[in-house]
Amino acid sequence: MINQDLNTKAKITWCPGCPNFQILVAFREAITELTSQNKIKIENIVATAGIGCHGKIVEYLNMNTFTSLHGRSIPTMTGIKTANPNLTVIGFSGDGDAYAEGMEHLIHAARRNSDIKLFVHNNQVFALTTGQATPTSPKGFKGKSTPFGSIDEPFDPILLMLSLNASFIARTFALDIPKTKEIMKRATEHKGFAFVDIIQPCITFFDTREYFKERIFWIDDSPANDPEIAMQKIKNNQNKIPCGIFYEISKPTFEAQQ
Amino acid sequence: MIEHNHNSIFTIVIGGAAGDGIREAGNNLGQILAKIGYEVFISFKYPSLIRGGHNYARISFSNEKVFYDNSHIDALIALTDETVLRHLPKLSKNAVIFTENYEKEKIERQNVTLVNLPFSDFIKNTKAPVIARSSAALGAMCYLLDLPLNEMLNILHKVFQEKSLESNITLAKLGYEHLEKINFRHWKEIKRDKINTKELVDGNTALARGLIAAGLKFYIAYPMTPSTSILHFLAKKQKDFNIKVIQPENEIAVINMALGIAYTGERVAIGTATGGFALMQEAFSLAGISEIPIVIAVSQRQGPATGVPTHSSQTDLRFVLHAGHGEFPRIVMAPGDPEEAFQCGAYALNLAWQYQLPVVVLLDKHVSENLTTGILNADSIKIERGKPLEKIDNHYSRYLFTEGGVSPIVFPGTPNASVKSNSYEHDEDGIATEDLDIIKKMQNKRFKKGESILKEIEKYETVKVYGDQKSKNAIIFWGSTKTVVLEANKYLNKKAKLIQVLWMEPFDVKRISAAFNGVKNIISIESNHNAQFTGLLREKTGIEANEKILAYDSRPFEPIELAEELNKLLK
Numbered sequence: 001m002i003n004q005d006l007n008t009k010a011k012i013t014w015c016p017g018c019p020n021f022q023i024l025v026a027f028r029e030a031i032t033e034l035t036s037q038n039k040i041k042i043e044n045i046v047a048t049a050g051i052g053c054h055g056k057i058v059e060y061l062n063m064n065t066f067t068s069l070h071g072r073s074i075p076t077m078t079g080i081k082t083a084n085p086n087l088t089v090i091g092f093s094g095d096g097d098a099y100a101e102g103m104e105h106l107i108h109a110a111r112r113n114s115d116i117k118l119f120v121h122n123n124q125v126f127a128l129t130t131g132q133a134t135p136t137s138p139k140g141f142k143g144k145s146t147p148f149g150s151i152d153e154p155f156d157p158i159l160l161m162l163s164l165n166a167s168f169i170a171r172t173f174a175l176d177i178p179k180t181k182e183i184m185k186r187a188t189e190h191k192g193f194a195f196v197d198i199i200q201p202c203i204t205f206f207d208t209r210e211y212f213k214e215r216i217f218w219i220d221d222s223p224a225n226d227p228e229i230a231m232q233k234i235k236n237n238q239n240k241i242p243c244g245i246f247y248e249i250s251k252p253t254f255e256a257q258q
Numbered sequence: 259m260i261e262h263n264h265n266s267i268f269t270i271v272i273g274g275a276a277g278d279g280i281r282e283a284g285n286n287l288g289q290i291l292a293k294i295g296y297e298v299f300i301s302f303k304y305p306s307l308i309r310g311g312h313n314y315a316r317i318s319f320s321n322e323k324v325f326y327d328n329s330h331i332d333a334l335i336a337l338t339d340e341t342v343l344r345h346l347p348k349l350s351k352n353a354v355i356f357t358e359n360y361e362k363e364k365i366e367r368q369n370v371t372l373v374n375l376p377f378s379d380f381i382k383n384t385k386a387p388v389i390a391r392s393s394a395a396l397g398a399m400c401y402l403l404d405l406p407l408n409e410m411l412n413i414l415h416k417v418f419q420e421k422s423l424e425s426n427i428t429l430a431k432l433g434y435e436h437l438e439k440i441n442f443r444h445w446k447e448i449k450r451d452k453i454n455t456k457e458l459v460d461g462n463t464a465l466a467r468g469l470i471a472a473g474l475k476f477y478i479a480y481p482m483t484p485s486t487s488i489l490h491f492l493a494k495k496q497k498d499f500n501i502k503v504i505q506p507e508n509e510i511a512v513i514n515m516a517l518g519i520a521y522t523g524e525r526v527a528i529g530t531a532t533g534g535f536a537l538m539q540e541a542f543s544l545a546g547i548s549e550i551p552i553v554i555a556v557s558q559r560q561g562p563a564t565g566v567p568t569h570s571s572q573t574d575l576r577f578v579l580h581a582g583h584g585e586f587p588r589i590v591m592a593p594g595d596p597e598e599a600f601q602c603g604a605y606a607l608n609l610a611w612q613y614q615l616p617v618v619v620l621l622d623k624h625v626s627e628n629l630t631t632g633i634l635n636a637d638s639i640k641i642e643r644g645k646p647l648e649k650i651d652n653h654y655s656r657y658l659f660t661e662g663g664v665s666p667i668v669f670p671g672t673p674n675a676s677v678k679s680n681s682y683e684h685d686e687d688g689i690a691t692e693d694l695d696i697i698k699k700m701q702n703k704r705f706k707k708g709e710s711i712l713k714e715i716e717k718y719e720t721v722k723v724y725g726d727q728k729s730k731n732a733i734i735f736w737g738s739t740k741t742v743v744l745e746a747n748k749y750l751n752k753k754a755k756l757i758q759v760l761w762m763e764p765f766d767v768k769r770i771s772a773a774f775n776g777v778k779n780i781i782s783i784e785s786n787h788n789a790q791f792t793g794l795l796r797e798k799t800g801i802e803a804n805e806k807i808l809a810y811d812s813r814p815f816e817p818i819e820l821a822e823e824l825n826k827l828l829k
Contacts, residue, residue: 008687008689009687009689010689010690041673043670043671043672043673043674043675044670044671046521046670051681056690058678059689059690062676063676064670064675064676064677064678065676065677065678065679065680065688066518066521066678066679066680067678067679067680067681067682067690068514068517068544068681069514069540069541069544069681072510072511072514072540072541073514074511074514075506075507075510075511075512075514075515075518076514076515076517076518076521077518078506078515078518079478079514079515079516079517079518079519079521079522079526080518080519080521080522080670081518082476082502082504082515082518082519083475083476083518083519083522083523083524083526084522084523084524084669084670084671086671087522087670087671104507104508104511105507105510105511105514107507108506108507108511258502258504
């Protein structure tokens, strides 16, 4: 069930069939559950966004929202949480937003364990600018700026987060609404920096729906609290792609130490 | 050449290598002089390195207001031989040099007394840290000033930092007694004729205290000369002031973090040099469109790019006035000394919240780092918060159209309010829009605030006029150039009206134009190549300076040299 008050007057402008719709549904469900269980008050949530297709999501959410610049929402989230620790700060970002333009902020927020939740809509392509390679596009990706194939190696955001000892590391698949909702709830309730990479195929510029449907599997429900064990969970299992919460630890947050 | 007037102003230079504690020694000597009751002005010259090089502090003091330090040196405290060589040509008649093991024969100057202060022996005997050796010279200076020993000790207890109090005082006493022992002369020429209760303070500290007086809660910055000492001062004092100080990963994070803080309703300021401000451009524009109150202290140094990092300039006026893409209202003030920096800091924070927009306090290295005696009156500052709403019953529109353009503000955490801040053009609810009518209305709404501010500025001293109000000569200047011009004014042989513009945006056309009434000869003075302010004045008022004195070699103007140049141009 979704609280209908979460809707806004804004017309949704994602491509029909875009998995961003599923992310929006999962998030509205997660917020509906958390607020109806009195775990959190709606007025105490701030949702932020960067720029990209992901960023439109806050236009469709009737709550406190802050649309930042491309790549720059993470320091803003830390600012909000530092200034008012009663707020729960949830940020939507994209692979262009968080992994290209704003990579430095992602690294530092994870390293300082800022008590913010980051949901990265990772579609492995710049979609709003009509199809260029991002840092998670596979090598050889043919986009409008790389007509002969990209020559850059992609990087793995999950491994990056583990190297920084981020206190909550998860991956989910946009097409699986119940699982995504569950991970969003767990991330929101985590005390510290929560990182969720959301595989979100772009049906217009890089349609990976079938590729991921065939390869995704869900790991067990017990996140590791040891990096070595987390590593085993993250490791690519014969071209299969693990999803779930890989790692969760408890450590002092940036804001609590301020 | 203008003769330096010994009866009115004295100058001491303390020089040595980086790492010799020159800044602390200069600061301490200045504090001593201020506590004795003199008016003081100190400038620091240092290269961009940590150890070695040549650093010096130049301290001028007098019974009357010293607007800027003078280049004629009456006493030189030299911790290195290079200090002696460099400053020899600028020594006045009967000047004293305090140094160690310097061969008298090397000094090819008449009428200069060299006093050997055995720093090494002092350090050896007291086991004090070597960096404290300049304190012996401070003691010697106190002797020279004819300060009774117990009075000196009294003052030193107030001036020296607690952790090194004992060794510094012992060394000062040794320096004092050394001169007593050789029965050295006192300076009889300079007397104290009034009690000065002003404090000695630099522009960055004054600005920070202005922000505190106006209710600052957060200061966010990434270190960059010449703005860094704001960060150092506030970081050190954060518990006393009950504020939080954060140094994030870079300037882009600084401003974006600050925007998040202000969005929650907390008063925040950030500080940087102009290079760092260049990195903040996109978010500066975001503050404009999303109407987030923020104060940015921007201190200029010699550019372009990394430029000459520890030297001053006034080359970024145009950059700051036009900063950020797109069009949006802003306020830019350019204080000329610590008292003005204090006031501008406080006004900036108030105005940012009253009008929900970015406010820049434009400093330069001289305003930021030079110290002078002044009065920072926190009691004169009232905190203006704008008009935040207490509660929302039904629906909240963050960008509601209002008569003056300022929308009522509430903060996240308020029941029934969705506070939507947006970097996209947006409607009154903060929802992104491409509706042509709303785009125009929203742009008009933001610029209505600009019109409201134009009325507001009548309450502020946007322009100051000094000197002879009736003169046909006008000298026009802004920022730290104020201090040099007012000092140079003491040496002008014709009268002039001195006009300082403090507010760059909005530009107070009415009052600035009025200041030029009856003026025939306009001389503009700036530290840049393109005469940026001179052009602005012409653009806004049609008033054109017929003479320009421009310095862009990163060296500061010297008051007496400037006076000589001005004397050729005054009619």
